[in-house]
Amino acid sequence: MRRFLFLAILIWPLAANAQSTELFPRPPEIEPAVNFWLKVYTEINTRNGFVHDARDLSVIYETVPYNQRAISNARNRTRDDLRVLGSGQRTGLTAGQQEILALFPEGVSNRTLNNAASNIRFQLGQSDRFLGGLRRSGAYRAHIRQVIEEKGLPQELGILPHVESSFNPGAVSSASAAGMWQFGRATGQRFMRIDHIVDERMDPYIATYAAMSLLEYNYSILGTWPLALTAYNHGAGGMRRAVRETGTTDIETIIADYRGRLFGFASRNFYAQFLAVLQIENDLDHYFAGYTFDPAPQFREVRVDGFVESRALAETLGVSHARLQADNPALRAAVWDGDKRIPRGYPVKLRAGEVPPGDLLALVPDSLKFSEQTPDVEHIVARGESLSVIARRYDTSVSRLVALNQLTNRHRIQIGQRLLLPQGSEQAVAAAPPESAAPEPAPATLAPPPEPVPEPPPEPVQIASNEPVRIEEPISSGEPILPPAAVLPDDQELDAPVSGEDELAAAIDPILDVAQSNRILSAELAADPSDYDVDGRNTIEVQAEETLGHYADWLGIRAQDLRRINNMAFRDPVIVGERLRLDFSQVNVAGFERARRAYHAGLQQEFFGNYHIQGVINHTVAANENISTLASNRYLTPIWLLRQYNPGLDMNRLQIGQEIVFPRLQPVQ
Structure with missing residues (x-):
């Protein structure tokens, strides 16, 4: 009876708010x-998979074992x-x-079959x-x-880690x-501390907020x-663009008709995955009879x-360093x-029964x-x-540099980038003659990603999976990978092995490699709904913190030239x-666009290095109030x-x- 009550407590928030x-x-x-x-x-489990149509998911051709040969043969x-069918036969x-x-x-039609x-x-x-x-979710439910209740949000949102990381x-x-909530670095820095000392994305309690x-x-x-x-996967900016281009907020129309460059299989299916998980959660006994939940650990801080x-600290408090x-x-x-x-003041968690x-x-x-x-060594x-x-x-070692700087095998180093070094490195370089750089090569470029999240080349393919399944040889079919569940194994650290190609790749020049820089910058601004694109008439929407001087500098012309073509007085x-016409x-x-995005990414990175967003405040405009005073004096926004x-x-x-939403900001300690 006691176990039954425990399970009911864990399940009721979702069942009580059954799918609305x-x-x-x-x-x-x-x-x-x-x-x-x-x-x-x-x-089906991770030993098998579906060969299916990527657009019409009702079309499942066959179920095959998860191995190179079976998948390739079936495809x-x-x-x-x-x-054959598309030929009309x-x-x-x-x-x-x-x-x-x-x-x-x-x-x-034959055309449909040929497309398929x-x-x-x-x-x-x-x-x-x-x-x-x-099972893992029991520790965090x-x-x-509690967090969802505090924010007054729908309890159904609590199931999202099923889609993102399997908890x-x-x-x-x-x-x-x-982490459990799968934050990218740039978006995560809006709400959490993320650097080479603390990465709060990895703390499931902080990351939930x-x-x-x-x-x-x-x-x-x-x-x-x-x-x-869907914006949780595709970014608020991407979804604002989808709404603009399709002229609707209906998710079914956007999924069917939007053809954004990065709106791939993962983004199109994110909401459908959420609905599927919601149905499962509301009928767990039907889908997974005999399931159990891990108990929630009790901590002291x-x-x-x-x-x-x-x-x-571990020795003083009588706990193991590993624990x-x-x-x-x-x-x-x-x-x-x-x-x-x-860090000073950091809330160190300790098991209540072990201290x-x-x-x-x-x-x-x-x-x-x-x-x-x-001190840092750079x-x-x-x-x-x-x-x-x-x-x-x-x-x-290369792997230690990657871990310390939280690099990835796709974001190779850039000229002028500051790399943190392990302690003692300054003595190592003082004791050895400096190594001459390799002959200057052509700037390295990176292949454009097929989806918002590119496939890591050296790893076995992991399609909608949390843990790799051992297979005889890696699959390199070029299939798009579904990011929400395509995560590395349990307990694997960020300092994953680096491919030999990336170890030897020369630093890229962000000025020359414009396409790659724009892709990286767009990812960094994923949570920003502002429109930084140039439209077909060579006009842009003016954004905050921009001036004619900025535009002139990015365009390589004079500010007075911009005034002339826009009929602006001095x-x-x-x-x-408002919109402004540009001269290219x-x-x-x-x-x-690269220079513009780089400016705003730097502006936002600096700000979120000093402030984190903790929630929102809804302000109702009163008489004699203006936006500048409210933003700068009252809400410091x-x-x-x-x-x-x-x-x-x-x-x-x-x-x-009128109601205005202000972010509730907290200075970084």
Whole structure:
């Protein structure tokens, strides 16, 4: 009876708020996708997968084992049969061709069948992984429920980690989205501390607050939960663009018609996956009879009034260093390796049953406390240098450089980039003659990603999976990978092996590699709904913190030239929200957009290094109030951030009684 009550407590927040057709509609147009994900999550495990049509998920050609040969054979066989059918042949068909034809509507056109031949995808099963995530979720459900209640959001949002990571707090995707809630670095820095000492994405408790703040933000600017949830994967800016280009907020129309460059399989299916998980959660006994939940651990916290070495703290408090590290996953490898100290005031978690009662801080003697953090040791990347060259020079390893700087195998180093080095590296370089850089090569370029999250080349393919399945040889079929579940194994660190290609790759020049820089910058601005694109008439929407001087500099022309082509008098200001015509006689559009995005990414990075968003405040405009005073004096919010929370706001026409959303900001300690 006691166990039954415990399970009821864990389940009731979702069951009590059973799927609301108002908040989370289930349009018939996406019903085939929802049913597909129900099958993926409940009917086949990670030893098998579906060969299916990537657009029409009601078309599942066959179920095959997860190995190179079976997948390749099934894809080729299906492609050949579809091409036969696409040629118009309807007699003398093989049994397999007849089965494939039966999957399509009667009278299907040859064009549809030929298109299908180029649209074959493999999806790995997830039932065993879902069950593992369900078990893990028990440790976090009560906390997630509490955070959602505090913010007044729908309880259904608490199931999102099923889609993102299978409730794996140590998950890291191929795009370096990290933690149970799968935050990218730039978006995560809006809400959490993310650096080489602390990465709060890896703390499932802190990251839960951040995830709900992000969803709250997405909803405030997009207005519907289907769009807000899809923006969790595709970015608020991307979804604002989808709404503009399709002229609708209907999720089913956007999924069917939007052809954004990065709106791929993962983004199109994110909401359908959420609905499938919601159905499973509301009928767990039907789908997973006999499931169990992990108990929620009980922690005590101690905030040391000084910087302290991790091993010294563990020894003083009588816990193992490994246990301390496991319970405080937000502290990065530099802390556990001894390169950095635990920051002053950091809330160190300790298992309640493993430490003595009473004042834990009193157990830490002053002799273990330092007044300052261990200083950083840095190297500035020069032209022609690679990770391997730098590692040899400082007598360290490439993998340690990658871990300390949280690099990924897609974001190779850039000229002028500051790399943090392990402690003691300055002595290593002083003792050895400097290594000459390699002969200057042509700037390295990176292949454009097929999806918002590119596939890591050296790893076995992981399609909608949390843990790689051992296969005889890696699959390199070029299939798009589904990011929400394509995470690395349990307990794998961010310092994953680096490919030999990336070790030797020379630093790229961001000025020359414009296309790659624009892709990276667009990802960094994913949470920003502002329009930084140049339209077909060579005009832009003026954004906050921009001036004619900025535009002239990015275009390589004079400000007075811009005034002339826009019929502006000398003292006429540029007005935020209005459109301005540009002159591209000196630079191309891509170069201008790169410079513009780099400016705003730097502006936002600097701001979120000093402030984190903790929630929102709804302000009702009163008489004699103006936006500048409210933003700068009362809410300490820059105009560019205010516009992100209120993208449709006309800042020159405020009305009494109008509601404005302000982010609730907290200075970084």
